[in-house]
Amino acid sequence: MRVIIYTGKGGVGKTSVAAATALRSARHGHRTVIISTDSAHSLSDSLETSLSGSLQSISENLDGIEVDMQLELETRWKEIQTYFSDFLASQGMDGVTAKEMAVFPGMELMSALFYVEEFHKTDAYDVVIMDTAPTADTLRLLAFPDIANWYFDHLFHMVKNVIRIARVTVGKLMTAPIPSEQFLDDLESIRERLVYVRDLLTDPEITSIRLVLNPEKMVITETQRAYTYLCMYGYTVESMVINRVVPEDLHEEYFRDKLDEQRIHMKTIDEIFSPLRMMRAHQMPREVLGKDALEQLADEVFGDEDPTATYSLESPMKVFEKGERVVMAIKLPFLMDQKLELYTRKDVLTLQLGAYKKSISLPYALAGKPVLSAEVEGSWLNIEFEGEKVGKGKGRKRRRSGKKARKTPRRDSD
Ligand SMILES: Nc1ncnc2c1ncn2[C@@H]1O[C@H](COP(=O)(O)OP(=O)(O)OP(=O)(O)O)[C@@H](O)[C@H]1O
Numbered sequence: 059m060r061v062i063i064y065t066g067k068g069g070v071g072k073t074s075v076a077a078a079t080a081l082r083s084a085r086h087g088h089r090t091v092i093i094s095t096d097s098a099h100s101l102s103d104s105l106e107t108s109l110s111g112s113l114q115s116i117s118e119n120l121d122g123i124e125v126d127m128q129l130e131l132e133t134r135w136k137e138i139q140t141y142f143s144d145f146l147a148s149q150g151m152d153g154v155t156a157k158e159m160a161v162f163p164g165m166e167l168m169s170a171l172f173y174v175e176e177f178h179k180t181d182a183y184d185v186v187i188m189d190t191a192p193t194a195d196t197l198r199l200l201a202f203p204d205i206a207n208w209y210f211d212h213l214f215h216m217v218k219n220v221i222r223i224a225r226v227t228v229g230k231l232m233t234a235p236i237p238s239e240q241f242l243d244d245l246e247s248i249r250e251r252l253v254y255v256r257d258l259l260t261d262p263e264i265t266s267i268r269l270v271l272n273p274e275k276m277v278i279t280e281t282q283r284a285y286t287y288l289c290m291y292g293y294t295v296e297s298m299v300i301n302r303v304v305p306e307d308l309h310e311e312y313f314r315d316k317l318d319e320q321r322i323h324m325k326t327i328d329e330i331f332s333p334l335r336m337m338r339a340h341q342m343p344r345e346v347l348g349k350d351a352l353e354q355l356a357d358e359v360f361g362d363e364d365p366t367a368t369y370s371l372e373s374p375m376k377v378f379e380k381g382e383r384v385v386m387a388i389k390l391p392f393l394m395d396q397k398l399e400l401y402t403r404k405d406v407l408t409l410q411l412g413a414y415k416k417s418i419s420l421p422y423a424l425a426g427k428p429v430l431s432a433e434v435e436g437s438w439l440n441i442e443f444e445g446e447k448v449g450k451g452k453g454r455k456r457r458r459s460g461k462k463a464r465k466t467p468r469r470d471s472d
C-alpha cells in the first residue's frame with residue numbers, strides 16, 4: 059500500500075491537488091481512497107460530490123471519506139468517552155461539560171490514523187491519499203503517534219489510580235466509576251495500533267509527504283519550517299507541488315509586477331528546495347471545481363506519469379560509523395531562528411526545535427554512550443557518540459543473544 063500525504067499552508071491548493079491525484083491514481087487502475095482529515099472538509103466541494111464520515115464510492119476505483127469526529131465519537135470512541143465523561147461527572151462536573159471535556163485532544167487525529175492502519179491490515183486499497191488541514195494541524199497529526207506514548211503513560215497511570223481507589227474504598231462511598239473491561243482493552247490496543255501506524259507512516263517505501271506551496275514569500279517560509287519539522291518526526295518529504303504559477307506568457311500589464319515577483323520566488327524555491335522533486339501547476343482561469351477541472355489540474359501536475367510514483371526514499375535519520383565514533387544524523391533542512399536543544403537521558407535522545415519536541419529511543423549501540431559533539435553540516439544535524447570500542451565496559455553492552463547490535467534508531471514506543 060502507498061500513502062501520499064499532502065500538506066502545506068492554508069489555501070495553497072492541498073485539497074485540489076489531493077483530489078486531482080486521487081482521480082488520476084484511480085484512472086491508472088490503482089484501488090484508491092482519499093481521506094480528508096481537515097474538519098473544514100472542502101473535499102466534497104472540490105470533487106462536487108457529497109462525502110461523509112463513512113466510506114463512499116466516488117468513481118471507478120475511487121472511494122472517499124471525510125473523517126467525522128461526531129460519528130467517530132459515537133462509534134469508535136464510545137467506551138472511552140463514556141468512561142471519561144462519567145469520571146468527570148463523578149468529580150462534580152455537570153453532565154454537558156463532562157461530555158464535552160471527555161473529547162480529549164488527539165482523538166480526531168487518531169481516528170484518521172486508524173483508517174490508514176485498517177486499510178493496510180485489510181489490504182483494502184493500493185493507494186491512500188490524505189488531504190490534511192493547514193500545516194500546524196497536520197504537524198499535530200503526524201507528531202501524534204510519538205506524543206501519544208507520553209499521553210498514554212499518563213492515561214494508564216490515571217486509570218490505575220482509579221482502580222486502586224476503587225479497591226480501597228470497597229464498602230465505602232465510591233468516588234469514581236470503575237473502568238469496564240472493554241475500556242481497558244480499548245486503551246491497551248490504542249497504543250499498539252499507534253505504533254503500527256507510525257511504522258507505516260515513517261517507512262519511505264510506503265509513505266511520502268508532498269508539500270504544496272505557491273510562489274509567494276510567506277508560503278515559502280512556512281513550507282521550509284514544515285519541511286524541517288517533518289524530517290525531525292522521521293517523515294520522508296518526497297516532492298513538492300508548486301501550485302498557482304501565473305503563466306509567463308500573460309501579456310497583461312496588470313500582471314507585470316506579479317510576474318516579476320513570481321520569477322524571484324520561483325528562483326528561490328529552486329535554489330533552496332533542490333534536489334527535491336518539483337511539480338508545477340498553473341493558476342487556472344477559473345476555480346478548480348469538479349472532476350473535469352481536477353483532471354486538468356492532474357494533467358498539469360503529473361502529465362502522463364503515474365501520480366503514485368515514489369520520487370525519494372531518503373529517510374531523514376541515519377546512523378553510521380566514523381572512525382571510532384558513531385554518528386546519528388538527522389535531516390533538518392532549514393534551521394531558521396528556532397532554538398535547537400539536544401539532550402540525552404539513558405537511552406533516549408530528545409530534540410527540541412522551537413515549540414516542537416521529539417524523543418528518539420537510541421539504538422543499543424548508542425544507548426548510554428556520551429555525546430561527543432553535535433554539529434549542523436548542510437541539511438543534517440550530526441550527533442557524534444563515543445563508539446563501542448572506545449567506551450567498552452562503560453556503556454550498555456551488545457545484546458546478550460550475540461546478534462549484531464541494532465543500528466537503526468528506534469523511536470519512542472518500540
Ligand atoms: N491551480 C489553481 N488555479 C486556480 N484555482 C485554484 C488552483 N488550485 C486551487 N485553486 C482554488 O483555490 C481555492 C483553495 O484551494 P484548496 O481548497 O485546494 O486549498 P487548500 O490548501 O486545501 O485550502 P485549506 O488550507 O483551506 O484546506 C479553491 O477555491 C480552489 O479551487
Ligand SMILES: [Mg+2]
Binds near residue numbers: 073074096
Ligand atoms: Mg483543504
